Structure formats: C-alpha cells, structure tokens
Amino acid sequence: MKNHIDTIKKILPEDRIFINESMKKHTTFRTGGAADLFLMPENAEQLSELIRLCRREGREYFIIGNGSNLLVSDRGYRGIIIAVTEAFSDIEVSGNEIHAGAGALLSGIADTARKNSLSGFEFASGIPGTAGGAMVMNAGAYGGEMKDVVKSVEALTPEGERVNLSNSEMGFGYRKSIVKSEGLTVLKIIFSLNPGNEGEIKAKMDELSAKRREKQPLEFPSAGSTFKRPEGHFAGKLIMDAGLAGFSVGGASVSEKHCGFIINRGNATSDDVYRLIKKVREVVKEGSGVLLESEVMMIGDF
Ligand SMILES: Cc1cc2nc3c(=O)[nH]c(=O)nc-3n(C[C@H](O)[C@H](O)[C@H](O)COP(=O)(O)OP(=O)(O)OC[C@H]3O[C@@H](n4cnc5c(N)ncnc54)[C@H](O)[C@@H]3O)c2cc1C
Structure with a gap:
C-alpha cells in the first residue's frame, strides 16, 4: 500500500x-x-x-x-x-451545441441550455448525476433520454487511450450503453440541442421539477428509482400491488410516496438497503412472476 x-x-x-x-x-x-x-x-x-x-x-x-x-x-x-467530478465540470456553448466535461452536473448543463435558449435538455434538469454518469445508463426521464441529445462522447479506454464515439457508436439502449461493457471512462460529451425560447424552456423545467417534488421522496436520501422498468410494467406499481409500500429492513424503506424508490430513513446501512432490494425482488416475483432488475450499481462485498 x-x-x-x-x-x-x-x-x-x-x-x-x-x-x-x-x-x-x-x-x-x-x-x-x-x-x-x-x-x-x-x-x-x-x-x-x-x-x-x-x-x-x-x-x-x-x-x-x-x-x-x-x-x-x-x-x-x-x-x-x-x-470524475468538479475538475471535469467545464460547460461551454458553441452554436446549438453544449460541450460538457464528464463531471458537470446535469442540472448545470440544463441551466446553461436554458440561459442560451437551447431546448431538448429539459427532461434531464432534475436528474442529480453528472454527464459522465448519465452516459453509462443512458439516463432518462419524462420521455427523454441521453440518446436523444448526445452528439458524441470523448472517453478513455481501459488502456488509457483517448477515443471519440458518435451517438450510434455508444450502443445506447434502455438504461444501458457501451461505457460499462467496454470499461470506458467518459471525459467529455457534446450535446446537440435545438434553438428554443428561454421562457418556454424554464416553464417546462419548472413543471417537471414540480412533478418530481410531488411524486418522489426527495426529502430522503436514495438513489432514485431502485429498479429498472420491466417490459410492460412499472416497478413502483408492481411493488405497491405486492403490498410492500412502507416495508422496511432496518433503516431502509420502500417509499410510500413512490414505491419504486428505496429510501434511507436516516440510519440505514447498505446491508439494510441490499436486504430490502432482495426482499422486494422475491415478493414481487412470487406475486406477479416479474423479476425486477436493480438499476442501482453495487460495489464491494454484499
Ligand atoms: C432523487 C434521484 C432521482 C433520480 N432520477 C433519475 C431519473 O429520472 N432518471 C435517471 O436515469 N436516473 C435518475 N437517478 C439516478 C442517477 O441520478 C442517474 O443514474 C445518474 O446518471 C448517475 O450519475 P452519477 O454521476 O451520480 O453516477 P454515479 O452514481 O457516480 O455512477 C453511476 C455509474 O456510472 C459510472 N460513471 C460515473 N461517471 C463516469 C464517467 N465519467 N465515466 C465512466 N463511468 C462513469 C460509475 O462507475 C457507475 O457505474 C436519480 C437519482 C436520485 C438520487
């Protein structure tokens, strides 16, 4: 060491x-x-x-x-x-494009887009991640996803070499891309947006932000939606229908406000969260036959 x-x-x-x-x-x-x-x-x-x-x-x-x-x-x-955070958080505007470092927060990019009357990024304004993190899962919300706005991505290969990938080379799909499978580290992203009206962009962002506050338990620590959306279903509805709203393991609970979120009530451990995820998967599988897949990444021994 x-x-x-x-x-x-x-x-x-x-x-x-x-x-x-x-x-x-x-x-x-x-x-x-x-x-x-x-x-x-x-x-x-x-x-x-x-x-x-x-x-x-x-x-x-x-x-x-x-x-x-x-x-x-x-x-x-x-x-x-x-x-890959604040040292990589430059945001620059060039015509209808935004060039962002991988450590730039999506909220900051959305703000820049609004101030420059560029539309298309509103969907991402409330996702609390970095641009780099958003490339991994093709982050999305309210009908939009990164795939719709990314022009190209600069990344490092596991050998430390720089590569440039176009949107179609990123292998974007529902909550996936090639970033993990190829072991890439994202450095920069070029987003391609459309000219819009600042007032309308702001109104859209305010509307989506109000929706989030109304539907999501933002007052508790969490990692957002715990599970991927299973085809033909909504994870939150399956969990609610299984009678698990409010179900807890230690300090971790299924949010009653949005059953798709597992929240930390203040004193949860990662083990509490992990055991709750396992329990939810078992109960939902038993009741509905649907096997939920975790959207949250886990590292270390569980
Ligand atoms: C309240 C709340 C609401 C949320 N709402 C949404 C939502 O609406 N839609 C949605 O899609 N997600 C949502 N999320 C989940 C999360 O914000 C997104 O998945 C986000 O894109 C993760 O970015 P991050 O920077 O936090 O990544 P991290 O959590 O730090 O990392 C996630 C993964 O990305 C990898 N990674 C991070 N940066 C890089 C990089 N530069 N290069 C290569 N790999 C990298 C990590 O290795 C890891 O595998 C929400 C989370 C919370 C807490």
Whole structure:
C-alpha cells in the first residue's frame, strides 16, 4: 500500500489523495464503508495515468461521478475510487451545441441550455448525476433520454487511450450503453440541442421539477428509482400491488410516496438497503412472476 501511494503521489498532488475515505459522503444513499483510496484527478492526463497504473499493477478501480446511482458495501471497497467530478465540470456553448466535461452536473448543463435558449435538455434538469454518469445508463426521464441529445462522447479506454464515439457508436439502449461493457471512462460529451425560447424552456423545467417534488421522496436520501422498468410494467406499481409500500429492513424503506424508490430513513446501512432490494425482488416475483432488475450499481462485498 505504501509503495502504491508513493507511486500515486508522482501523479497526483497529495491533497487529491484520500486514504480510507468514507463513501457515505460520496453517495446520495449516504451509506457505505470506506474506500481504500479515493483519488480526485485534476485533468485528463492524470486520470489516464491513474488508469494505466491500476491496470499495470492489477489494482481494481471504479469511476465515480455524483454517486447518485450507487450502493457501496458497508465493508467498503478494497480498491481505488477515482472521482470524475468538479475538475471535469467545464460547460461551454458553441452554436446549438453544449460541450460538457464528464463531471458537470446535469442540472448545470440544463441551466446553461436554458440561459442560451437551447431546448431538448429539459427532461434531464432534475436528474442529480453528472454527464459522465448519465452516459453509462443512458439516463432518462419524462420521455427523454441521453440518446436523444448526445452528439458524441470523448472517453478513455481501459488502456488509457483517448477515443471519440458518435451517438450510434455508444450502443445506447434502455438504461444501458457501451461505457460499462467496454470499461470506458467518459471525459467529455457534446450535446446537440435545438434553438428554443428561454421562457418556454424554464416553464417546462419548472413543471417537471414540480412533478418530481410531488411524486418522489426527495426529502430522503436514495438513489432514485431502485429498479429498472420491466417490459410492460412499472416497478413502483408492481411493488405497491405486492403490498410492500412502507416495508422496511432496518433503516431502509420502500417509499410510500413512490414505491419504486428505496429510501434511507436516516440510519440505514447498505446491508439494510441490499436486504430490502432482495426482499422486494422475491415478493414481487412470487406475486406477479416479474423479476425486477436493480438499476442501482453495487460495489464491494454484499
Ligand atoms: C432523487 C434521484 C432521482 C433520480 N432520477 C433519475 C431519473 O429520472 N432518471 C435517471 O436515469 N436516473 C435518475 N437517478 C439516478 C442517477 O441520478 C442517474 O443514474 C445518474 O446518471 C448517475 O450519475 P452519477 O454521476 O451520480 O453516477 P454515479 O452514481 O457516480 O455512477 C453511476 C455509474 O456510472 C459510472 N460513471 C460515473 N461517471 C463516469 C464517467 N465519467 N465515466 C465512466 N463511468 C462513469 C460509475 O462507475 C457507475 O457505474 C436519480 C437519482 C436520485 C438520487
């Protein structure tokens, strides 16, 4: 470990290296143990060097954005978490395009789009993730998805090489893309939007934001919808019909406001969340025959 940190110090300044970092601070579930190492590269060169180093030395690594779709084990993560966050959050406008760093928050990109009278990004304004994280799952809401607005993506391969991928090369599908399957680290995204009217864009965003506040338990920590939408069904409805509204394991509960959300009532552990996910899957499968698939990514031992 000591040797390892010494090598990392040649790549990153010391104040960007965190040992035994609690992942509670870095996930919207506010649960989970510590990561052996948590690194915050300042630029693409450092990021690329870190990826090469992990590969060379056979160290497991995991890229994190805003941690809004992530459950980290209470026993932590025996590897290196690399944060692609504020140092990668530049947002620039060029005609009808927005060029965003992977660490830019979707809310910030939506704001920029509105201020520049660019329409098409309204659907994403309330998704609390980074642009990079949104590429992984082809994040979507209210009838829109990343696939509709992405022109191209710049990424690093697992070998640390830069590649440019067009929209059609991203393999976007329902809550999927090639980012995970190819082990890519997203660096930048070009979004292609349409000229619009600032007032109308704002009205749309306000409407969607009011809908979220009304329907979703935003007052509790969560990772949004816990399960993917099964074909022909809605996860929340299946869970409600199974009588699981409010069902709890420890401090984790099925939200009564929106059964598709598992929430942390304040003192939940990741194990509570995990056991609740398992229980919901079992009960729903038994009652309806539908096997729910987790949308939330899990890392560490469960
Ligand atoms: C209240 C709430 C509401 C939500 N509503 C929605 C919604 O409407 N629609 C929706 O789709 N999602 C929703 N989500 C889930 C979540 O916000 C999205 O999945 C988001 O895109 C995740 O981005 P992130 O930066 O937080 O990613 P993280 O949680 O940090 O990571 C998620 C995955 O992306 C990978 N990743 C992150 N950054 C990169 C990168 N630069 N390069 C490569 N891989 C990367 C990680 O390795 C991980 O596998 C919601 C979550 C919450 C808490």
